[in-house]
Amino acid sequence: MNTELLLQLLVNGVIVGMLYGVVAMCFVLIYKSTQVVNFAQGEFLVLGGWVCLSLVVQMGLPFILAFIFTLVFMAIFGILVQQIILRPLIGEPIISVIMVTIGLSIFMQSLMNWIFGNDAKRFPDIFGSLSVITIGGLNVETAYVMSLVLSLLIMAVFYFFFRFTRHGLAMRATAFNQQIAQSLGISVKQTFAMAWAISALVSGVAGVVMGIVSAVSNSLAFVGIKVFPAVIVGGLDSIVGAVVGGLIIGVLENLAEFADGEYLHIGNLYTIAPFYVLIVILMIKPYGLFGTKDIERI
Amino acid sequence: MGHVPNPRPAGDFRTSYIDDASLFKTRFEGRAAVAIVVALAVAAPFLSNYMLSQMILIGIYSIAALGLNILVGITGQISLGHGAFFGFGAFASAWIVNSFGIPAIIAIPLAGVLTTAIGMIFGVPAARIKGLYLAIATLASQFILEDFFARADWFSGGVYGSLAARPSIFGFALDTDLRYFFLVLFWTVVSVVAVTNLLRSRDGRALVAVRDHYLSAEIMGVNLTKYRILSFGISSFFAGLAGALFGHYLEFVSVEGFTILLSIQFLAMIIIGGLGSVYGTILGVIFVLLLPQVMEMAATSAADLVPALASGKAYIKEMSVGAAIILFLIFEPEGLIHRWRVIRASWKLFPFAR
Structure with a gap:
């Protein structure tokens, strides 16, 4: 057994899993507070990556400025999507809400391919991100370490925001019960807009990070699909569950790759294993590890 | 949304339950339907090749979309994997013809039956979950089936795809688009009649009841598990049938044709057309x-x-x-x-x- 490779893959799994966790958190945030399933989460990610990249490469802005501009842009974009596309569908059946975000994802995908091109593009090497550091005998690229730190930072900010700020409390109240929240003077409209803004913003950050780690391309949108196994494993309405689910899926992917490469030789198990897990979880524990079980009253 | 009246001509009263469950609401509607089919059949030889190919595709996609509409519009379930079932039908028909030497004309409905079985297997989660969870489960089935197509060389020819020859009836080869059009027209008419017929039957009403209020339906004695899985089965049958027709029309089935985009396209068709209609x-x-x-x-x-x-x-x-x-x-x-x-x-x- 190739222990070194296994360890290396496990570390990769944790780092990628943390990023999945961040994106899954954004997904859960929208679902929890507005009951919308966002199939376009992956496109949000790609959009963030592209905007930041073209600001750096084409406009020649310094990275930090481009990054801040990307954050502002993504927040405004999230609010606009919520206002224009999702507000008219409040109260419509779930199939309509699912389909509208799927329509949005197709639209964004082809529009971005048109504007930014089909090829993967790399960020200029700003952080020396390709240099390799050795931790405990394992080789890890600096970019991966940076992504890990940033993921942890985002999670900490999320925790702080929901636990200690007024808006966070308002969002938790809205997620719990919209009518009660409204009668207590919380603006549900504002809360919805904020949920989308935060979610788009953080997805944008994840997109930039993934762009630095690998490259920006439309294939990053596949993270938006990987998020589904993660949130189902963790439970659709649990932020903690999203992080744990993301970690599990990230590690599982890499374990699948290890098993595949060393023993099974099936090929491509890496991409498909999370979906088998997804089906199994749905069969035995549909509300995931941390999700609230729906109790239906007649 | 305002209620739109659906007026019947004056003096057209339903005096029995059999009348009320008739296939066409008015005599005119029935005649119009027959007239359209006859007109299509008569006009077909005069259509350009382009028009003909469009008509064939419309027929094939209509069959598949009808299947999806039973699942989504009538039963209120969600499927993001319909494109994969469509693909399964295409591969299954080619597989039946190439491996067992069964004539394609028989293999096409057989492929529908095989796809029914697969659809019911992937529909099993539907017995327990619904709404969003079901959407995600069917999304998983889309990817699993796509992966299966690329992997199972014995079934689909793997990455090389498989050949699907045009069918023939009693030695009469359906090798031109015009001849194939009549086969597609036949199956489209059969599917439309079958689905319309289903809607006025006991099973059809049970499916509608599951959609409208599944708890009430269950209390009234509708077996939820049975009808949810049945609806997956029926919808997959039409997907498989249409897929088989599609495969034999292109004469070649390749792995890349049945992605999630196709599934989304089917959903777009029924949403734009009208759910349940x-x-x-x-x-x-x-x-x-x-x-x-x-x-x-x-x-x-x-x-x-x-x-x-x-x-x-x-x-x-x-x-x-x-x-x-x-x-x-x-x-x-x-x-x-x-x-x-x-x-x-x-x-x-x-x-x-x-």
Whole structure:
């Protein structure tokens, strides 16, 4: 057994899993507070990556400025999507809400391919991100370490925001019960807009990070699909569950790759294993590890 | 949404339950349906090759979309894996013909039966979960099936795809588009009649009850598990049948053709046409098939004014489908068939309707 490779893959799994966790958190945030399933989460990610990249490469802005501009842009974009596309569908059946975000994802995908091109593009090497550091005998690229730190930072900010700020409390109240929240003077409209803004913003950050780690391309949108196994494993309405689910899926992917490469030789198990897990979880524990079980009253 | 009256001609009373469950609501509707089919059959030899190929595709996609409409529009389930079932039908038919030497004309419905079995297996989660969870489960089945197509060399020829020869009846080869059109027309008519018939049967009413209020349905004695899985089975049958027709039409089945985008396209067809409506489905199929072509023509003709459009034609085609889904859901959530009903009502109620 190739222990070194296994360890290396496990570390990769944790780092990628943390990023999945961040994106899954954004997904859960929208679902929890507005009951919308966002199939376009992956496109949000790609959009963030592209905007930041073209600001750096084409406009020649310094990275930090481009990054801040990307954050502002993504927040405004999230609010606009919520206002224009999702507000008219409040109260419509779930199939309509699912389909509208799927329509949005197709639209964004082809529009971005048109504007930014089909090829993967790399960020200029700003952080020396390709240099390799050795931790405990394992080789890890600096970019991966940076992504890990940033993921942890985002999670900490999320925790702080929901636990200690007024808006966070308002969002938790809205997620719990919209009518009660409204009668207590919380603006549900504002809360919805904020949920989308935060979610788009953080997805944008994840997109930039993934762009630095690998490259920006439309294939990053596949993270938006990987998020589904993660949130189902963790439970659709649990932020903690999203992080744990993301970690599990990230590690599982890499374990699948290890098993595949060393023993099974099936090929491509890496991409498909999370979906088998997804089906199994749905069969035995549909509300995931941390999700609230729906109790239906007649 | 305002209620749209669905007026019947004066003096047309239903005096028995059999009348009420008739296949066509009025005698005129029945005659019109027959007239359209006859007109299509008569006109087919005079159509250009392009028109003919479009008609064949409309027929094939209509069968598949009808299947999806049973699942989504009638039973209220969600499937994001219909494209994969469509693909399974295409591969299954080619596999049956190539491995067992069964004539393609028989293999096509057989492929539908095989796909039914697969659909019911993947529909098992539907017994326990619904709504969003089901959507995600079917999304997983899409990817698992796609992976299976690429992997199972014995079944699909793997990455090389498999050949699917045109069928023949009693030595009469359906090797031209015109001859194949009649086969597709036959199966389309059979499917439309079968689905319309299903809707007026006991099982059809049970499916509607599951959609409208599944708890009440269960209390009234409808077996939820049975009907949910049954609805997956029926919908997969039509997907498989249409897929088989598609495979034998192209004479070659390749792995790349049945992605999640195809599944989304099927959903777009039934949402744009009208959920739960048989004729709406066909309208939706025509709309979704023609929209990208119309957009391409528009982009080509506008390219003289805005040169940037010329390079973006392919993207505009894709974007138009996404935009159509969004716009229909926001402005006309009941689909094209609703528009048609409004027009018909204002015609019949003239001068009293708006």
